[in-house]
């Protein structure tokens with residue numbers, strides 16, 4: 570269980586996240602929604618400790634994450650993988666090596682530096698790629714793949730970290746609708762198959778509704794909605810998104826690409 574207690578982050582006069590209290594049971598897939606600037610990225614970055622809270626606490630399985638330092642903090646970051654909008658792959662390296670980077674804290678440093686990855690780790694990385702039908706791309710340069718494929722490589726890299734939590738910060742913002750659905754399907758599959766807790770920041774309300782069992786809405790840093798996707802009425806969504814409603818709430822719901830078994 571992940572618990573946020575009065576989590577707050579100020580940047581000068583701006584309160585990006587304002588006293589957010591939230592409990593996420595292990596294995597849940599949560600969509601974090603809200604208009605641009607609502608505080609979604611800051612919230613996720615605090616959970617990973619890329620951004621330090623101004624006040625409040627983060628607990629995971631009862632352990633105070635806010636207090637972690639040094640090696641314990643590095644271990645938490647391995648167990649709490651981040652996925653970013655721009656994939657953050659090494660474009661000149663092949664796909665398999667990019668996925669193996671996720672094993673870096675599971676192998677001795679010299680092996681990672683010399684790229685002499687143990688056979689067992691190569692097998693883990695290949696099987697993660699196979700999970701998303703991408704094993705045949707293992708030898709290709711990551712930079713030569715489409716955006717949707719690159720994001721699925723990033724998800725495979727996160728998966729081989731063996732995390733308990735995955736934080737995805739606008740993972741589909743630069744993708745076309747079909748690839749966005751494939752990437753959301755990949756996140757839903759690892760949530761379902763491995764019981765990994767997923768928190769995903771997502772601008773498109775339609776995608777959030779299609780893939781996330783629970784939605785959490787932020788407005789000016791404050792938690793203003795928390796409930797199942799079905800409980801978010803159109804009127805509530807329009808209040809949450811304000812002038813961006815037309816962009817966030819598409820005319821048609823996206824077709825949900827089935828999650829591979």
Ligand SMILES: Nc1ncnc2c1ncn2[C@@H]1O[C@H](COP(=O)(O)OP(=O)(O)OP(=O)(O)O)[C@@H](O)[C@H]1O
Pocket residue numbers: 580583584585586603604605606607608609610611612
């Ligand atoms: N490093 C920073 N320095 C100063 N202000 C920041 C910083 N990071 C975020 N902010 C401010 O905090 C507020 C919340 O930003 P945040 O990026 O968390 O929102 P968001 O909901 O993720 O928005 P978007 O969807 O546009 O990424 C905004 O007003 C933003 O300008």
